[in-house]
Amino acid sequence: MVEMLPGDALREARRCHDDARDWLAKCAAEIDEKAEALQRAMDHARNRQLELDVRQLAYKDAVTSFKRLNGFCRDLERNEGPWKVQLLASGLAACEPYVTDEHRIDLAAEIQGLLSRFTPIRQEFMAFRRRNAHKNLIFIDIDGVLLSFRYWASANNNALWPVKVEDRMKHLQLDPGSVGLLVRLCEKANAKLVLTSNWRRTWPHERKELIERLIEQGLRRDLWHPEWMLPVLPNSNKWVELAEWLEGCTEIVALILDDEPCPDNAPPLDVEDVGILPVDKYDGFGAYSYFDALDFWGVEDGTVIPPDSMPMRQGVQPYPSRITRPLRPYSPM
Incomplete structure (x- = not known):
C-alpha cells in the first residue's frame, strides 16, 4: 500500500x-x-x-x-x-x-x-x-373458540395433551368445522380477523410463524387485518390490549368471539358498535354461534336455514363502548 x-x-x-x-x-x-x-x-x-x-x-x-x-x-x-x-x-x-x-x-x-x-x-x-383498513372486524380467541374441549379429544390433539405447551402449540389442530364457519362468517359480513388469543403470549416461535400456522389451518391470508393481532403489553390483559388496539377507531363495528365473559372492569372501546359473543368452550364456535353472529351483522347464509327453534343461549351481548348507542344488527359495506 x-x-x-x-x-x-x-x-x-x-x-x-x-x-x-x-x-x-x-x-x-x-x-x-x-x-x-x-x-x-x-x-x-x-x-x-x-x-x-x-x-x-x-x-x-x-x-x-x-x-x-x-x-x-x-x-x-x-x-x-x-x-x-x-x-x-x-x-x-x-x-x-x-x-x-x-x-x-x-x-x-x-x-x-x-x-x-x-x-x-x-x-x-x-x-x-x-x-x-376495514370497517367490520371480528376479534377471535383460539382456546375454547377454535380449539374446544371437544376437539381436544381428536386423535392428533389428544396425543399432545401431556406435551409441554411450548412444544405442542405448533402441532395442535384447530377444529376445521369451527374454522370453516368463521371463514364463511367473514365472507358474509365482509369482515376481517384480529387475533386476541393469549397464543400471542405463549407462542414460542416467531410471530410470523403463528400467522402462517393459522393460515395453513384454513384462516386464509386475505381474511386477516393488516395488523392481525393485538399488541402484547407488559402487566396487561387482552381486554386492555383490545382497547389499546381500537383507540380512536370510532367508525369500526366489532364482534368479539371469546369463551370468557366480558369482565366488569373492561375498558370501553372507541367503536361505532361492538358486541361480544360468548362461545361454549366445550363445543367451540359451532352452528348456533354462527347463526347468532350472522344476526349481529344483519346478514344471511343462503346455503343453510336455521332451525325454527334453537337451544337457549346468551347470544351476542353488549360490550362497553364510549359511544352510547343500542346494540343493533349492522349491514356490512
Missing part, C-alpha cells in the same frame, strides 16, 4: 467527510419527501368532506406511500447504511495519521437519527390503518 503525502491525505479525508455529509443530506431529503407524500394521502383519506371513492383511493395511496417509505428506511438501516459506515471507515483509515476530529463522523449515530424521523409517522400510519 502506497502511503499518501500529508496534503493528499488531508484532501482525501475531507472528501470522505463531505461525501458522507452529502449522502446523509440526500437520505434526509428522501425521507422527508416520502413522509410528506404519506401525510398528504392520510389527510385526504381522513377528510370526510370528500366523496367515499376519493377517500378510498387516498387510503390506497397512503398504503403505497408507506410501503415506499418503510422500504427506504429498512434498506438504509440494513444495507446501504452499514455499507456507507464501512466505506467511510475504510476511507479515513487510509488517510491516517493525518485524520483529525473535523474529518470524523459518527455515521452510524447519524443514520439512527435519520431513522428516528420515521418513527412518529410510522406510529401515525399504524393507527390510521387500524381505523381505515
Whole structure:
C-alpha cells in the first residue's frame, strides 16, 4: 500500500467527510419527501368532506406511500447504511495519521437519527390503518373458540395433551368445522380477523410463524387485518390490549368471539358498535354461534336455514363502548 503525502491525505479525508455529509443530506431529503407524500394521502383519506371513492383511493395511496417509505428506511438501516459506515471507515483509515476530529463522523449515530424521523409517522400510519383498513372486524380467541374441549379429544390433539405447551402449540389442530364457519362468517359480513388469543403470549416461535400456522389451518391470508393481532403489553390483559388496539377507531363495528365473559372492569372501546359473543368452550364456535353472529351483522347464509327453534343461549351481548348507542344488527359495506 502506497502511503499518501500529508496534503493528499488531508484532501482525501475531507472528501470522505463531505461525501458522507452529502449522502446523509440526500437520505434526509428522501425521507422527508416520502413522509410528506404519506401525510398528504392520510389527510385526504381522513377528510370526510370528500366523496367515499376519493377517500378510498387516498387510503390506497397512503398504503403505497408507506410501503415506499418503510422500504427506504429498512434498506438504509440494513444495507446501504452499514455499507456507507464501512466505506467511510475504510476511507479515513487510509488517510491516517493525518485524520483529525473535523474529518470524523459518527455515521452510524447519524443514520439512527435519520431513522428516528420515521418513527412518529410510522406510529401515525399504524393507527390510521387500524381505523381505515376495514370497517367490520371480528376479534377471535383460539382456546375454547377454535380449539374446544371437544376437539381436544381428536386423535392428533389428544396425543399432545401431556406435551409441554411450548412444544405442542405448533402441532395442535384447530377444529376445521369451527374454522370453516368463521371463514364463511367473514365472507358474509365482509369482515376481517384480529387475533386476541393469549397464543400471542405463549407462542414460542416467531410471530410470523403463528400467522402462517393459522393460515395453513384454513384462516386464509386475505381474511386477516393488516395488523392481525393485538399488541402484547407488559402487566396487561387482552381486554386492555383490545382497547389499546381500537383507540380512536370510532367508525369500526366489532364482534368479539371469546369463551370468557366480558369482565366488569373492561375498558370501553372507541367503536361505532361492538358486541361480544360468548362461545361454549366445550363445543367451540359451532352452528348456533354462527347463526347468532350472522344476526349481529344483519346478514344471511343462503346455503343453510336455521332451525325454527334453537337451544337457549346468551347470544351476542353488549360490550362497553364510549359511544352510547343500542346494540343493533349492522349491514356490512
